[in-house]
Amino acid sequence: TKITRARITNIDPQRTTGQLPPMVNGLALLGLLPTLLKKGLPPMFNYLYVNYGSVFSVSCFGVIKVTLLIGPEATTHFFQGLESEISHGNLLEFTVPMFGKAVGYGRDTATRMEQMRFHSEALRASRLRSHVSPMLQEVEDFFAKWGEEGVVDLKLEFEQLLMLISGRCLLGKEVRENMFDEVYTLFREIEKGVTLISFLFPYLPTPANRQRDRARIRLTEILSNVVESRKSSGRVEEDTLQKLIDSKYKDGRPTTVEEVAGLIIGLLFAGKHTSSHTSTWTGACLLSHPAFLRAAIEEQHQVAKKYKDGPEYNAFLEMDTLHNCIKEALRKNPATPLLVRRVHKRFTVQTKEGQQYDIPQDYIVATPTIVNNYIPYIYTDPQVYDPNRFGPERREDKVGGKFSYTSFGGGRHVCTGEAYAYMQLKVIWSHLLRNFDLELVSPFPNTDWSKFLPDPQGKLLVRYTRNGI
Numbered sequence: 509t510k511i512t513r514a515r516i517t518n519i520d521p522q523r524t525t526g527q528l529p530p531m532v533n534g535l536a537l538l539g540l541l542p543t544l545l546k547k548g549l550p551p552m553f554n555y556l557y558v559n560y561g562s563v564f565s566v567s568c569f570g571v572i573k574v575t576l577l578i579g580p581e582a583t584t585h586f587f588q589g590l591e592s593e594i595s596h597g598n599l600l601e602f603t604v605p606m607f608g609k610a611v612g613y614g615r616d617t618a619t620r621m622e623q624m625r626f627h628s629e630a631l632r633a634s635r636l637r638s639h640v641s642p643m644l645q646e647v648e649d650f651f652a653k654w655g656e657e658g659v660v661d662l663k664l665e666f667e668q669l670l671m672l673i674s675g676r677c678l679l680g681k682e683v684r685e686n687m688f689d690e691v692y693t694l695f696r697e698i699e700k701g702v703t704l705i706s707f708l709f710p711y712l713p714t715p716a717n718r719q720r721d722r723a724r725i726r727l728t729e730i731l732s733n734v735v736e737s738r739k740s741s742g743r744v745e746e747d748t749l750q751k752l753i754d755s756k757y758k759d760g761r762p763t764t765v766e767e768v769a770g771l772i773i774g775l776l777f778a779g780k781h782t783s784s785h786t787s788t789w790t791g792a793c794l795l796s797h798p799a800f801l802r803a804a805i806e807e808q809h810q811v812a813k814k815y816k817d818g819p820e821y822n823a824f825l826e827m828d829t830l831h832n833c834i835k836e837a838l839r840k841n842p843a844t845p846l847l848v849r850r851v852h853k854r855f856t857v858q859t860k861e862g863q864q865y866d867i868p869q870d871y872i873v874a875t876p877t878i879v880n881n882y883i884p885y886i887y888t889d890p891q892v893y894d895p896n897r898f899g900p901e902r903r904e905d906k907v908g909g910k911f912s913y914t915s916f917g918g919g920r921h922v923c924t925g926e927a928y929a930y931m932q933l934k935v936i937w938s939h940l941l942r943n944f945d946l947e948l949v950s951p952f953p954n955t956d957w958s959k960f961l962p963d964p965q966g967k968l969l970v971r972y973t974r975n976g977i
């Protein structure tokens with residue numbers, strides 16, 4: 509069965525084999541350029557996976573050299589190696605001018621790891637309960653503004669709604685009620701600074717980078733004022749900002765105002781594009797697969813019967829069908845198609861076929877979620893949208909080992925916002941399914957691979973009619 513086919517052999521990552529991964533040279537890559545430009549990353553990576561296996565290096569005439577690791581067998585060390593042996597290194601340097609020098613990759617490793625703990629504690633699943641009611645409130649208010657029927661661009665609607673939810677649940681009511689528009693605009697300006705150029709040269713004084721820097725300084729000022737005002741008045745709120753204010757380093761030192769501002773901007777950034785991307789793909793997939801749409805609506809009927817006063821925290825945890833519909837949309841369309849690390853200590857990787865390779869120190873390694881999530885010995889008919897693959901009988905995300913489903917990463921840097929992300933997506937989609945008949949009127953979207961963070965291309969036009977379960 510699949511379990512035996514995808515078994516992971518434990519090897520000593522430090523043992524040397526004396527063999528480097530096969531190399532795809534610049535000429536071979538040039539031959540793939542037309543495919544890349546016309547169809548994006550997935551067919552190019554697939555071609556390389558089929559022809560070179562699950563571990564290979566690509567070199568663009570010695571300028572860029574990256575080793576690709578594909579599938580759960582090859583990515584064990586990538587995901588769970590010690591931070592001192594494999595980490596993002598300076599690959600996330602572009603986030604320093606976005607979030608500030610007080611946090612993340614602006615700090616030393618030990619401080620950064622403590623700050624990662626602040627993030628994961630602030631977003632712990634057990635803390636989600638307090639977010640459900642504000643999320644519901646935002647969602648209800650937002651859709652109350654829709655008419656009896658009409659056509660909307662769901663992509664745009666979700667982007668606005670998700671920012672409102674973040675405004676309320678992450679940043680807190682001071683921002684949400686009094687300065688949301690300014691904060692939203694500043695955040696958009698920081699986000700616009702995320703381009704291939706800023707990734708490669710984060711400090712180049714391009715107009716986009718200069719605007720990003722100005723916006724970050726102003727946003728930090730606004731958020732710092734909110735933090736200062738809470739501290740001086742002794743006011744305590746239920747939001748994530750408060751959790752970060754209350755966080756303490758191991759030596760008992762509290763977070764500074766600047767650190768809190770940087771940490772919360774980091775969370776906004778980590779959750780924004782990923783969540784709006786996933787909610788839009790969920791819409792495109794659900795509305796073009798009537799059987800799964802019916803199943804998701806039927807589940808809402810069942811939940812509505814049980815929770816007569818309206819859905820609450822537990823109700824959302826019981827929406828397995830909707831959960832799997834979202835998860836499958838994200839399997840097919842991962843929000844981060846490529847995850848990257850830098851190797852600080854040589855390690856050995858073993859492919860599923862038992863071939864072993866050395867990955868030397870200073871190598872850049874990457875794993876393409878966009879290939880991992882389609883591996884045919886893990887996912888039956890991987891091109892098909894089939895949320896049932898995650899049901900109790902099949903559990904395709906588990907049979908290949910813990911790194912089979914990589915849309916939220918895995919191991920040491922697994923997404924800390926996963927539970928929060930599912931909760932807000934289920935709150936939104938459950939409301940839509942309970943209150944509207946929806947029909948996709950634009951074609952099923954392609955992925956826009958021209959963007960640094962790929963998106964569903966164009967608008968997602970949906971006709972809605974108010975209905976009400």
Ligand code: HEM
Nearest residue numbers: 778779782783786843844847915916917921923924925929
């Ligand atoms: C569907 C939505 C989301 C997806 C698909 C997603 C995906 C990911 C992935 C793939 C990573 C790992 C990156 C790597 O290994 O290099 C990650 C990390 C992270 N995510 Fe998410 N994310 C989502 C939503 C969120 C939300 C809503 C938040 C916060 C509110 C969040 C916060 C984070 C943080 C803080 C990290 C860094 C973890 C670390 O480095 O230790 N994410 N996310």
